[in-house]
Amino acid sequence: MTDYPREIFKAYDVRGIVGKTLTPAIVEGIGQAIGSEARARGRTAVVIGRDGRLSGPDLARALAKGLMRSGVEVIDVGQVATPVLYFATYELKTHSGVMLTGSHNPPDYNGLKIVLDGETLAGEAIQALRVRLERGNLATGNGSYRTHDIREAYFNRITGDVKLARKMKIAVDCGNGVAGAFAPELYRRLGCEVVELFCEVDGAFPNHHPDPSVPENLEDLRRVLATSDAELGLAFDGDGDRLGVVTKDGRIIYPDRQLMLFAADVLSRNPGAQVIFDVKSTRNLAPWIERHGGRPVMCKTGHSFIKAKMRETGALLAGEMSGHIFFKERWYGFDDGLYAGARLLEYLSRQKDVTGTLHAIPDAVSTPELQIKLQEGENYALIEKLQGTARFPGAEQVITIDGLRVEYRDGFGLARSSNTTPVVVLRFEADNEPALKRIQEEFRRVILEAKPDAQLPF
Structure with a gap:
């Protein structure tokens, strides 16, 4: 048995x-x-x-x-x-x-x-x-x-809908994941010249790991952008449902900032529509969505939670910090890194200055995703304890839909339990470095009060 x-x-x-x-x-x-x-x-x-x-x-x-x-x-x-x-x-x-x-x-x-x-x-x-x-x-x-x-049906559905205003030259890094069997062909059919990096499907991943949320995995793409006339870099994870974006001058446009561009585009045709984002996303996102005539909705992290929230609210667009972007406008509402790349190219092909457009998206000082490694089950216990005991003097708001997201006038800190591995995930963002350090010190204090032997990554 x-x-x-x-x-x-x-x-x-x-x-x-x-x-x-x-x-x-x-x-x-x-x-x-x-x-x-x-x-x-x-x-x-x-x-x-x-x-x-x-x-x-x-x-x-x-x-x-x-x-x-x-x-x-x-x-x-x-x-x-x-x-x-x-x-x-x-x-x-x-x-x-x-x-x-x-x-x-x-x-x-x-x-x-x-x-x-x-x-x-x-x-x-x-x-x-x-x-x-x-x-x-x-x-x-x-x-x-x-x-x-x-x-063919997949390619035809996208090329029949997404139209680029001009030809673009792009670099595409698939990290030997299965996206390599689709992405270069899709973007060529949309009218792009494509420089391919590691687009041969190889389950041993001999070049670098197919995870565009890790900056080191984008180094090859940065190098190609610096040494060729490609104007934009796209990268995909191992199964093609997440998108990474790198500018001509090597800057990473993280998914919460990608979502700002997509929101501006979708809301231009659908004023008043709801846009969903996860608790890890930048605090610049909600005001941006409101400014463009939309209604921001914060949600728990996790593609299944986001999809459920989309069904519940009828939202036309959603995204999460890990790189999953969900289009309901003109698409089906599931997370598709290849389609998100196509929609990004459509939007950028209408702009005079691709790099300038990407740099103009509001940014802040932030950390990548940090992790406290724990034993199985300890991650949930620590978050539960923090939700019950942690106090944050000076905070404007404490959001507990997924861990603890603590909002200050000049930044935020987040601690949430991963649902896939025994870690507590941390993320910090602020208007400047001193504010970032202050918020991190607040989290250091409450985490060590709750678990004195915690090995903090900041």
């Missing part, structure tokens, strides 16, 4: 180490549980896809086998970026799909991102799959299997 390790059932997905906590037998069982849940929701067909990881083909076969055993039709779109799988669930009208991906995790990881009946499974819905397996509450039947090439 297969043993299903509890730790692989995460907040947003199922994820484990290949050959240890994630084997073909485990994936096959989870596939049957997913198919059982799909049938319980009245769905009879599920699309599956996989990223470029070396374990992908074996695990995809196991996933298909498990789904078919539950009695559902499996439509396999092959090696695709995660957003292409999401697109396929709309195009093929299944509204259900499973993406086999390790995203930006190390090469020995893989996992499952699951959409059923239009809902991205997260939290209790992921745990419900585990409970199904433990109780043997599994549907059985004789499902079917077929393959489908979704590539």
Whole structure:
């Protein structure tokens, strides 16, 4: 009998180490549980896809086998970026799909991102799959299997809608992730000249890790921008649902500032629309959205929480600091780094000075994402304790929708529990360096009061 390790059932997905906590037998069982849940929701067909990881083909076969055993039709779109799988669930009208991906995790990881009946499974819905397996509450039947090439439909849907005002020369770094099989071709079809960096799909990631939220992973892109006539750099994570942006002079435009440009663009056509952003985002974002005629909505971090909030509010645009951008205007509302790149190029192709436009977005002094590494479960306990005991004299507001976001007149500090690893995530932003240091000292004080042995990264 297969043993299903509890730790692989995460907040947003199922994820484990290949050959240890994630084997073909485990994936096959989870596939049957997913198919059982799909049938319980009245769905009879599920699309599956996989990223470029070396374990992908074996695990995809196991996933298909498990789904078919539950009695559902499996439509396999092959090696695709995660957003292409999401697109396929709309195009093929299944509204259900499973993406086999390790995203930006190390090469020995893989996992499952699951959409059923239009809902991205997260939290209790992921745990419900585990409970199904433990109780043997599994549907059985004789499902079917077929393959489908979704590539042209995806390209045609975007090129039929997104129009550049002029030809642009860009550099694209896919870090050997699966986005390399889509991004260069997409942007060429939109009318760009593309300089390719590490666009050959290779699950060993031989050049650098495919995670554009880490500045070191953008060094190659910066170098190409400095030594070529490319006017903009785009970078993608391992499965293509997150976008990184680098200017001609090497500055990183972080996703919360990307969202400002997208908000200005979307609100120009949809005055009064809501724009959602996560608690890690810059404090310049809300006033910017209001100034452009929109309504800002702060939300918990996590792509499944953002999607749920979009459904609840009817928002046309959302984004989070990690690089997930969600367009509901002219698109489907799921996070798609490739499509976000296309919309950015459309907007910038209308500007006289691309670099100047990007530099003109309001900025502040800020830290990257910092982490306090802890033992399993300690991250949640520490945040709960801080929410109950921490006091911040001089703060204008303490927001507790996701950890503690403490707003001051000249900056903010954030401490929240990661939902994927046993760490507390910290981020600080201020008008100037002295204010940043003052806010950090306030957090140092309350964290060490709550946990004197905490190893602080600042």
